[in-house]
Amino acid sequence: MTESAITPPNAITAIRLSPSDNVGVARVPLSAGRRVRLGNLEVTLSEAVAPGHKFALEAIAAGAVVRKYGQSIGVATQAIAPGEHVHVHNLGMVASHQQHQAGAGYVPTVPVAQPRTFAGYVRADGRVGTRNYIGVISSVNCSATVCRHIANGFADVSSAFPNVDGVVAITHGSGCGMGGNGEGLALLQRTMRGYANHPNFAGIVIIGLGCEVNQIAPLLGTLQPRDEGLLATLTIQEEGGTRSTIERGRQLVQAMLPQANACRRQPVPLDHLVVGLQCGGSDGYSGISANPALGAAVDLLVAHGGTAILSETPEIYGAEHLLTHRAASPEVAERLMQRLAWWERYAALHGGDLDNNPSPGNKAGGITTILEKSLGAVAKAGSSGLMAVYEYAEPVTARGLVFMDTPGYDPVSATGQVAGGANLICFTTGRGSTYGCKPTPSLKLATNTAMFRHMELDMDFNCGEIIDGTMRIDEAAEALFELMIATASGERSKSELNGLGDNEFLPWQLGAVM
Incomplete structure (x- = not known):
């Protein structure tokens, strides 16, 4: 079952x-x-x-x-x-030795006759945003503070420019002290490229120090074209230091604001909605209420032409047979198994194993083994076919249910999904995660009513009614599907109302730090 x-x-x-x-x-x-x-x-x-x-x-x-x-x-x-x-x-725990019948359960999704729409921002390249931010992106940790100072100068931007959701600094702790041509740098550049291209940014300013390994120039040649005036770069060493860079950066953002403010939402098909699926702070109810409800909502999204990204590879371990069984092709199933084999080698290399999960909080909530956690986590994927498997932060181009290889750590996983194009995050939680994400809104789905009531200012949807017996899974899925459309169309999530999401850009770091 x-x-x-x-x-x-x-x-x-x-x-x-x-x-x-x-x-x-x-x-x-x-x-x-x-x-x-x-x-x-x-x-x-x-x-x-x-x-x-x-x-x-x-x-x-x-x-x-x-x-x-x-x-x-x-x-x-x-x-x-x-x-x-x-x-x-x-x-x-026992080792996972599941029987795999690749693609044996694949059934093509039957599209609905009249797909729904949402109100989004159509960009020059045809992609669609659910929000309208300006991003100030650091190439290296050395420029992170400058980026934050620039963004902090526009804390009240929406009062003068009501169609702009804000100016957000995208900063991180890497970009140098790494190999100049290794996997670690390639992954960071792929992640940054995904954010710089993200349709939720009307404009971007990329800022570097000047001498870092992660140079800005190679990144610029790979970016999607933007309207004139909505892409700029600065290097601190060329500008004459931090103060002059902050001043110049604020001038560039100020010049972008009228253009960004001129953007207007318009009705677009749901095939432009890409939803990242996350679960964190899971408990014994996660696989009973919130994850199955989200999975049923994903089935609705896919039937309307949309895309859902399942991730957190260590947290499907032991339940991967449920995904390979409905893979659209043997090649898709094999690609998923290759990523799991990589994780087994990776964990062993560092003296660990994939059952270092569940976390202490998961165990306090009733989850005992990674097999139990994974079976519940896979429920987020619903029942439609698995159409493609992507590496971390790769651009997601397939429609329907796809998988992206990421760690189980939520901020790292969601960062990869957003870099891949997710313009909405749906995040199930039993213990009470407060995860926010900019530039992509994050919906928090509570697994139980007690936690929902205790943290109601952080939770967007109560799946605990399924456990209470006052709502069926299909009813919860319909309501959640409507919430997804409303949020994509501009309704604020609780994390947005609480001002969260400025510090959650966390690329996966691989390779030696030197």
Whole structure:
């Protein structure tokens, strides 16, 4: 059973996600001695079980497979009696040896008869933005502070230029102290190129120090053309230092503002909407509520011609067979498996393995192994075919569901998606991530009602109603799909209202720092 097909029953105390599962998931705090009935099974809890955590529905022998979502999430490291809490003390990881039938489950998406539209900014190259920023981009960390000073001079820009969302500094901690022709520099340049070309920027100013490895000139020759006056570069050493560069930078931005302000939203097909899929601060409900709801919304988006980018390669480990099964071709499936093999080598090279995930916060929320986390994470991808696999920050040109190879660390992963062209981020969270992103708006989808209410000023959508039994997954998907369209059309996300997103540009750093 795929995750997007799971609709939890309207349970009061606990949930069993598949008839083959030998564990249940607590919906509310359950005390020791509590009797819990799920279908024709009834157990008495031998210890307290927190919300989102698992308990055994039957006797599980040491070494036996523990099943959730109808899939293996590991093996029992000791005998587990019915009613016992199942977590890190008695559930262990096993190597992922999934059966792969590349493309066997691929079914082409049937497009809707009348695709929806959103109100976006059409750029000179035909791409469409969901926001209208001016970007001040540093080539190297040495110019980062200058970029921030320039952007800070336009904190209230929207009062004079109401069609401009702001001036944002895109800075990072790299750009020098690296090989001049290695993988690390190529990846940084690809990421910067993606941001410099991003349709959510009406204009950009690129600023370097002058002597860095990551020179501006090679980047300029690879950028998409912009209208005259909407692309400029500065180097601090040529301008005579920081103060003169800041002053000149502000003059350049000031000259761009009237042009950017002249941009107007217009109706465009949803095939111009590219949504990056993220999950962070996951809990035991992530794979039950928010991720399946987002996956069902992705199916709607794809049927309307849009694109969704699934990422976080270490967090699909153990569930990759659900993606290769619906790959559009054997080559797409093989490309995904090659990226997973790279990650296994990469983790081993640094003395680790792919089960260093889940994080402490994930475990506190009820997730025990990376297999369990991955099965829930893949639910974000819905059920449509996997059309393409991209490396980090590569331009996404295919439509439909695609995969981009990224780390699991959310800011690094989302940076790659935005560089690839994502003009909206949908971010599921159970513990309460507050991630914001400029120039791309980020929607936060809560997995449970308690957290949504506790952090309501940061959460955009409550998927906890699925757990509460007051909303079905398909109903949540329809509402979320409408929210995605409204946000792409200019409605502010909570992170935007809170002023977040200025510090989340975090390119993946590979290679030696010298």
